Amino acid sequence: MKSLKFLIPLALFFVLAWFLARGxxxxxxxxxxxxxxxxxxxxxxTRLDDAAATIQRDDLKGKVWILNVxxxxxxxxxxxxxxxxxxxxxxxxxxxGLNYKDKRPDGMAWLARMGNPYxxxxxxxxxxxxxxxxxxxxxxTFVIDKQGVVRLKHTGPLTPDVLQTKIEPxxxxxxx
Amino acid sequence: MAKWIALLLAxxxxxxxxxxxxxxxxADPVLEARMLSITSxxxxxxxxxxxxxxxxAELADDLRRQVRExxxxxxxxxxxxxxxxxxxxxxxLYRPPVKATTWLLWFGPxxxxxxxxxxxxxxxxxxxxxxxxxxxxxxxxxxxxxxxR
Numbered sequence: 139m140k141s142l143k144f145l146i147p148l149a150l151f152f153v154l155a156w157f158l159a160r161g162x163x164x165x166x167x168x169x170x171x172x173x174x175x176x177x178x179x180x181x182x183x184t185r186l187d188d189a190a191a192t193i194q195r196d197d198l199k200g201k202v203w204i205l206n207v208x209x210x211x212x213x214x215x216x217x218x219x220x221x222x223x224x225x226x227x228x229x230x231x232x233x234x235g236l237n238y239k240d241k242r243p244d245g246m247a248w249l250a251r252m253g254n255p256y257x258x259x260x261x262x263x264x265x266x267x268x269x270x271x272x273x274x275x276x277x278x279t280f281v282i283d284k285q286g287v288v289r290l291k292h293t294g295p296l297t298p299d300v301l302q303t304k305i306e307p308x309x310x311x312x313x314x
Numbered sequence: 315m316a317k318w319i320a321l322l323l324a325x326x327x328x329x330x331x332x333x334x335x336x337x338x339x340x341a342d343p344v345l346e347a348r349m350l351s352i353t354s355x356x357x358x359x360x361x362x363x364x365x366x367x368x369x370x371a372e373l374a375d376d377l378r379r380q381v382r383e384x385x386x387x388x389x390x391x392x393x394x395x396x397x398x399x400x401x402x403x404x405x406x407l408y409r410p411p412v413k414a415t416t417w418l419l420w421f422g423p424x425x426x427x428x429x430x431x432x433x434x435x436x437x438x439x440x441x442x443x444x445x446x447x448x449x450x451x452x453x454x455x456x457x458x459x460x461x462x463r
Contacts, residue, residue, distance in 0.1 A: 166362060172403040239372070265376050272401040274359035274373055 171272055171291040178205075178282050179270035186237045186245050186259035193260055195286060198234070202312045204305075205280040206256070207236045207268065210248035212276040218295035219252050225301060226255030231309050235259030238268045238276055281305060283312045349381050352394055357406050365408065 173179075182194040206222060208215045226233050235256035237245045242261065249259070262268055271280065274293075281290040290308055292300055353367035353374075360371035366378060377398070384394050398406050410416050 169359060169405045170403055172400060265373075266380075269376060269380060269401060272403075274402065 167275065168293060169274070171288070173272055173280075173288045174291060176288060177286050178280070178288050179267070181260070181267045181270065183236075183260040183262055183267060186235070186242060186249075186261045189242070189261075193234075193258060198282070199286050200284055202231050202284055202309055203257075203282055204231055204233045205236055205271070205282060206233055207238050207271070207273050207276050207278040207280075208259075209238045209240045209276050210244040211240065212238075214295040215277045216252065218277055218297075219255075221296050221298065221301065222255040223253040230306070231313070232257040236267065236271070236273075237261050238273060239263065239265040279305070281308055281312075345382065345385050348385055348391075349378060352381055352391055353378055355395070355408050356398055357408055359402055359406065366406075 178195055180195045182192050185191045185193060208219075222233065233256050235258070237259045240261075240263065242263075245259065245261070249256075260267070265273075271278075272291075277295055279290075279292045279296055280288055283289050289312065290304065292304070296305075350367050354365045356366040356377070358364045358366045358369035358371055358374045358377075360373050361369050364371075364374075366374045366381075368374075380397075381394055384397065389397075395407070404410055404416075410419060412420050
């Protein structure tokens, strides 16, 4: 036993190295959302393309849907947008946009230029609904189930990997 | 040359005259003080090492406005903190709550200290029981020995 004592510092080193390596691989931007498993916050917002038409949370009950937070001033939204357009073409679930702290003409022009994957975009000019959804970094994407419960949140631009390994299986399961 | 310098100097010195008097930042200083005391306990999620009180991020601006409105409405500090954690999680709190998942965070340092002290006490006790010939002799003792020879 005594002969193995010299291994103690080595063992301590490995423990420390493991913690440090893990710390390096954690993303501090990925803040777990307290909304997961809770009902989506209530909202009633006008459509981006029609200031007279209102969409409320409960209008969307009974179907699985995706809420994608975007803005014309948001650079990373450009990055994920082609992916969303492509995803919307498959028509697996309706995607609603939350046009966050934007101006109507800017948002509409952006959609005209980049393609519009959204069933409708909700116009959240002062960002209050964004706050209710805990939005802190556009783009963000939520998956909401038939009962109106938030099931998944992704912060930052969507990637093909996130779509295929997280979002699509969840949607299949929720619709299944 | 001197004329130019004088002109430049005059231009520089006249600048403050053009500036407007700063408008008072807030209507109600008591409310603003409460808002600042609450938001300085909250982390800004955009620039994560700043408080919402300090940050210039737009989201922090919006959240300060939100806190102001809630205070005007008569909400308590606790209601406001609860409002924030319901949306952004415990991560917004600069003082995380004591609960099962944060025990290590709160009590870990104390545990390390107690463990370290225990290890130190153990080693010292062991050494005090060792016979003197297990240690290297003190240099002074060696000097004495040489002197006696």
